[in-house]
Amino acid sequence: MDATLAVSQASPRRKPGGGRLGMLLLVLLLALPMTAHAQFFCSWFPFLCPKACSAPLTEVTNFGSNPGNLKMCTYLPPNLGASRPLVVALHGCTQQAPDYDDETGWIKFASKYRFALLLPQQQQANNSKKCFNWFEAGDNERDKGEALSIRSMIGKIVADAAIDPGRVYVTGLSAGGGMTAVMLATYPELFAGGAIIAGIPxxxxxxxxEALGQCGVSLTGQLAPMKDLTPAAWGDLVRNASNHNGQSPRISIWQGTNDTTVNPVDQRELVDQWTNVLGIDQTPDGQDTINGHEHKLYKDSSGNVLVETVLVNGMGHGTPIEPGNADNQCGKVASFIQDAGICSSFHITKFWGIDSP
Structure with a gap:
């Protein structure tokens, strides 16, 4: 099963069932408060639940409102200091927080450049493939579900670690990329920038x-159709997500040319959406290559790059890395973490401007 969206098997807060035992469990679950559902599920079926935040990550509990029933994992470099940036990194389907820290290079750069990491973790009780539910109305709107849970985590770590609230960033792969778009749209005032990898508008x-039928998402390995809205129509969806009137976050958008799980056309629609939100046109103002991969820049009238895209040549579905010890290298090959000859985390930190200790 592909790691990304597995939406046909996604049932937020779905409960186990089947036969008399299933009915008994269902009755018992319905008698519990919502916050106890996942604990009950995992006590009966621990092999189906995500592992705890393993070292070097630390689990934080009691972080505030958690209607999405997510876990909070963090990494704080020993020499972090005050007023440092925060990066929120969202894993893809079938992954969990410990699969998306060192493998993607985020631990390396957090330690080197002294910024904090927040890695929210999906739970099996919410989605059978541990996908963030970017496609559910109860999770992709402001102050609801998983979006609010992640918002609560950000508030907790910003306060506890004395983070600079003007330098908070969010990135994610696949379903995590879809949830990255959710967070940028629903809480734009929180973020200075974002990075969407193999994600969805x-x-x-x-x-x-709807996710399976019109968002370029495939469970079969065959490219699925992606609806084609105008930039203004895409932009309106974001503008209607909050009452924000200020500057929206800068966006880096990554996609593999050989991705058969998320249609590469999604990158074009993401460009249409976010250039429109940021008030710039859809024609690139600069183009070059990074390690042989197409790189486009979209600028405002003052020459500031507000959107960039990287089209990773030959890569399928995953986060691109380049293992090695050089400053611009990172990562370890793992499920949906692919050696594509380019370390996305390094270039994203440069785009955000947090590549300095």
């Missing part, structure tokens, strides 16, 4: 059927 879908 905000509000492309509000349920699993």
């Amino acid at each position: 905000y509000k492309c879908a509000n349920n699993g059927s």
